[in-house]
Amino acid sequence: MKPEISIAGRPIGQDFAPYIIAELSANHNGKLETALKIIEEAAKAGADAVKLQTYRPDTITLDSDADEFKIKGGLWDGRTLYELYEEAHMPWEWHKPLFEHANKVGIPIFSSPFDTTAVDLLEDLNAPAYKIASFEAVDLPLIRYVAKTGKPMIISTGMADAEEIQEAIDAARSGGCTQLAILHCVSGYPAPAEDYNLRTIGDMIERFGLVTGLSDHTLDNTTAIASVVLGASIIEKHFTLDRNGGGPDDSFSLEPGALAALCRDSKTAWKALGKVDYGRKSSEEGNVQFRRSLYFVQDVTAGQTIEKEMVRSVRPGYGAAPKLLDQIVGKRAKIDIASCSPVRLSDLAD
Template identity: 75%
Template sequence: MRSITIAGRRIAEDAPPYIIAEMSANHNGNIDTALEIISKAKLAGADAVKIQTYTADTLTLNSDLPDFQINDGLWAGRTLYELYEWAHTPWNWHKVMFDHARREGITIFSSPFDTTAIDLLEDLGAPAYKIASFEAVDLPLIRYAARTGKPMIISTGMADEEEIAEAIDAARSAGCSELAILHCVSGYPAPAADYNLLTLADMKRRFDVVTGLSDHTLDNVTAAASVALGASIIEKHFTLDRNGGGPDDSFSLEPEDLVDLCQSSRTAWQSLGLVDYGRKSSEIGNVKFRRSLYFVKPIKAGEAITADAVRSVRPGYGVAPKHLEAVVGRRAKADIEVFTAVSFDLID
């Protein structure tokens, strides 16, 4: 069975879904907020918190030419450089955040956006790497991360089948033996109808890797549904306050929403179970309320049992209704009182 292991936690279809709280830019430039997000993610039940490691200079160019302008969406009116300068996580925070996460007992790792970010994260002992959707086409970056030998998760938003295959081949050829891909729609937020979750089953078959979901919808329905289709990882943006005014706050989960995500996703996984037509433990006490055959008339010993003397009713202490034809026409061994459960011991 396909699996990867991050910081001792095995991730596979036969294990509960791995829940990643994506901090992204939701610290809003305040390290105390960043540390509180980590603590609240742990409290909510997430397996990991993920950050992003870049600066405006490692991600784009400081230009206001048309190519670098954002003209629509949440960040309209800014240049790319202005957005990333606003949204980045300062590199001198990283050790503080990693140390805090370890004290809290929650796994922390990051999305690196260039090789210097990977070097920094290696120095901090990052247990895994996440390649963001927009970087899935950056095969040199994927190869550099793969050479660390760490598990890798690649988001596939905007990538077609060929590009996903190229990213997987780049990771594997550079030494990544533990690889997962996340089905993703790179809209912020994204409508549930865009997710086409049936793609998950095709991804598992086509690419033979652990699969999951990077979910940008505003509720948890899509995420829970994805578990039923084989998602082993669920990633969602997480903030302390959806109205906080930061770059990603408006489409992120708040703490109570993250609690719900963790619970509903794991309940969905538990409900899958195995192929099993047998009676379940919670049903045992209710078997007596099924229908069965009862005598609805008193019958004398030796008397033939007529059709109007027997009915299919609740409870279920008599023989099953399927035996009605085998009962009618036979004779009573002894006197039978009305409302007696039908038993073959009572008839010849």
């Protein structure tokens, strides 16, 4: 039996359409009204859920400008961790109105907590699930604390090796989590498609036996849609109103049109997978007549022996199958047969 979980009543697994998570992350850019609008647009695009990140700068790092607290290279080069998270964090007082707005527009909302106090806040808001971010996949005490809520948990595995992934799974299980999923992830922002090694998804499914998906940081939808063919049941993508908005995550996030395309195209890819089936499909029925079959290319009189040059394999498909040609040659016509008539075995005799 294929593994599955359920979030807010929506079943998730390979037997169901991909579960699309719109990651709001830091794309609010310090404005509550922007965050509210992102939720609305995620719902309009057809996403299955919207996800927040719940932390304060002092719950995720220390206020230090020591060298090890400075970011080197990439989008955020030169900034301290505290400065970045001060700008990017979702104010805790916003969570309640965001949850209320998501309920109003009809899209489930949950979050990635980064410490136990964040879990407590989200429990007060009755979050239906939890996501463990890649950087926190090694924080086993946090995973166990989340597991004790009894809610479904999704663990992102960016930077984690197979042993660390297993440790995170074991921590979730030991804490009481019964509905667990993992996401293949590359923690680059953005990440090049060639880094994703999507064949890993199939190995993860076989190795860990869990609902498995993709946290995708590439710039378009190709990698995410391809992952569905390899068994991904969840796709998480950062989502923004404007990729040129100037926020820390905007540049590698999807805009509304691209998110709608992801929701549509990933489901099309899933439907196309179908099942092993060599039978004739409903869309083919009208074209069966255009297959090749055997037709007479000469007039034939009753009693005449059929010779090979009298018959050809042509379209349409109303005559005998071409594979029967050798059986037909040498038989005699029972009746007069006009040229351009289909070969019918009932008109022939040995």
